[in-house]
Amino acid sequence: MTPGHLLAGPLTRLRHTIDRRLFRLRPAEALPIRLRQRRIFVLPTRAGWVFGLTLFAMLLASINYTLSLGFALTFLLAGIGITSIFHAFRTLLGLEIAAGPLPPVHSGEPAQFGLVLSHHRHTAREAIVVRTAHSTVALDLPPDTHTPLTLSAPTPARGWQRVGRITIETVFPLGLIRAWSVLTPDLALLVYPTPETSAPPPPNAAGSAGRTHASSGDDDFAGLRAHRPTDSPRQIAWKAVARSGTLVAKQFQGGAGGLLIFDWHQLPAALPGEARLQRLARWVVDAARDDARWTLRLPGQTLGPDRGAQHRHRCLRALALFRLNDHAQATD
């Protein structure tokens, strides 16, 4: 361990303490957020402290040896240090943070929080670092642009996951001064339950034998329909596409044999709650992949019968939020 590291510990902790205090003072804010003077903080970095100490030593030496040019050099460097405070401050001032795409993910997959940094200045803002507890993104903002960025985070549990505390900081221009701002934006994405990995096949409509994945499809073929953006490639009728030049998808007949019913109550009684949700999630995911029609029955709600991506999302959302209390806070 180098001396630098020994020093880093307490300083980082101190910094975090300061950040936490600030953090507590602020409830989650609605985006977009514009960084104003009051919420930008500046402190020297470790390199900045060392720089300051060096200048002090140089000042003492200049006094001791009566070096006029030594004074001049020391004061010039001090001026540069002071000036870089304002450059760092200016790099963050007026920056706007808005929400970007927030695609839902399954628990266990990394969440990708989309943000957009924008500014209207005619000069670039450089060396900006956006960090959360889990990820760090460094970027330069060209003059007068919107720049998207993605912050990833692990997803330990289903439900709404907040992005948490975001620190936007810069040590531009010289690495001596760190300017930063802490935000807790009202930004959350939906985490679906993890699909069970080795789930038994879902029961068919009669509730006894499961329909295998392989049997879905061909014999129920009912014709062609116009392509929807949510169609998977395997649903597209490539031969027909080649003939006609327009995208068309295969339509399957949703007869009695084709409708799947995923019922919470029909799962084995020994299966605990989360495991039930995971199995149901697997079935929904598979059914959507196979473009089957299905109905999801949960205590207190029934979704479907229906098919397609919208239905898949509604079902997975219901599973994600099942018996969680924080439905209300998020919008979909």
Next chain:
Amino acid sequence: MPRPPTEATRFADPLRWAAACAGATLAPHLPRLPIWLGALAVLILAWRVLRQRTGQVAVPRLVTPLLGLTAGGLILAQYGTLFGKQAGIALLVLLLGLKYLECQRPRDIHVLVLLCFFLQLGLFLDTQSPLTGLGALAGCVLATATLLSLHTRHPVRTQLRTTGVLMLQALPFMVVLFILFPRIPGPLWGLPADAFSGRTGLSDSMQPGAISELSQSGEIAFRAHFPDTPPPPAQRYWRGPVLTDFDGMRWTGRRAATADHPAYTPDGRAYTYEITLEAHNRRWLLALDYPAGGIPAASYASDFTVLSREPVRQRLRYPAVAYPDSRVGLDTPAGILRAALALPPGSNPRTRALAADLVERHPQPAARVAAAIDWLRSADLAYTLRPPRLGTDSADAFLFDTRQGFCEHFASAFVILMRGAGVPARVVTGYQGGELNPFDKAMVVRQSDAHAWAEVWLDGEGWRRVDPTAASAPRRIDGGLAAALPDDAALPLLVRPDLNWLRTLRDRWEFLGNAWNQWVLGFDQRRQRTLLSRLGLHADDWRQIGAALLVAIGTLLAALLWWAQRAPRRDDPLHRAWQRFERKLTRAGLPRLPWEGPADYASRAATQWPDHATAIRHIAHRYARLRYGVGTASQRDTKALDSQIRRFSI
């Protein structure tokens, strides 16, 4: 926090800048460093830069410590210590080289830059000329650019422009702090013995060769400013250390009693002047023979030298009055006269024989002095900057064998001859001559004007100055060094008479240098007080100074804050036109999403209002072409787009 620096490509830029910074800092040190160390540092820089270019970065693990230990040992051997100025600077240079060798992270670059700052400071101990100042400024620019390059990647010009902005904004802080920061007279702690050793000047002992070495230096020893007529060249004898004791090889000074006023009565014509003495780290204050009392903070020695209380460590100014015609030393104590007659037994037999001859023929001491000068004049002695080496009996060798010598040989031989003849005599060192700078009328006395002459004591007359050099090379006294030497002698460049234009140039430069000395380097506590009281501040009241400092710094900070907060200029007509379009669509119920570019936004809007699809797509397309296309949007195109947007409605 700097971004992860691992990739070699990302680090190449900072490394190149750091090499430039280190190089610029090292260059002025090179002449003062041991050759091997300078070469080592330069080699390391070059090697690493070349290696970086070929993409290899890692240095074999053991190279750095081995190199460090070896070079550290060599430095220890060279200076006998690792402390003190010379060894300290050598160590810093070594550290700089090693740090550059193993430079791999941003932190290494930071350390490198700080080392450069310290080295710059070390250079100031030796020289603070305007050129050094410019060099330090260049070093500062490069250091700033180096740090900057750790965080942004741009072409050199862009980096230098950003650096320039930083420097320009920092400059007012420097000026304010330089003027208002309280100057505390140093030193705060003991100085290393060699702190100022780089300074050339007279020494308190003399052996053959000492002064001729000095005469090669064109450095300024001091400047004298005569408000009235300056004394004629033949009277420009600036007295330095007086050397009485002789051991056969070396002349050394003798402790002399000091008093607050001179031991003689000034008499005759007076010359008033002011001296600006360069720091020489010794106590003597050069003064024109013979100074009257009244030089501030000085004491007067019984050998007529003037001493300051402390070694002169910074440029010093003092007023003085000279009375060249005074009679001095009429009542010199017998002890001093005895010392001025002592000779090492058995040395210089031929010179003594000559002295015995003088005694036999001239009973009067004054006549012996005159006869000795005559003898010297007729002895065909040559004045040269490069005298041959002399053995133990230096006076014999000089007067009878080699017959070539510099002023110290003349003075030494003459004093030995006089002592042999029973006339008390001693060597006086100092400067002889001086040149008027035509631009500021200051009389400039250089190290090359260093001189040694003799003084003999005669009953009833006191000490009389005799310059034996004048006997053989009288032009030395009237015309300076260049005139006295034969034409083919190797002369320092600037003393040569045929390079007058070069001298004019030098005179101008030194005039600038003098202003620099007075106003930048000489800005000490006294000058600060004078300036502050002229500004209406009480220099003794620290609260007033502190308040002034706070107000000035506060004003500068406020100015910077204003600069940082300036609203962005909104004079981009293209942007305004596009915003008008966005506003129209927003009012119609379709705001642009933050991440949407013009094309995406337009196609969404076109889907929403199929009737206007063509117009919407057209506007977005034109805007995108003007905004992101090649070159800047012409005024006409922008105007056309603007009017199309104005006409557009849903």
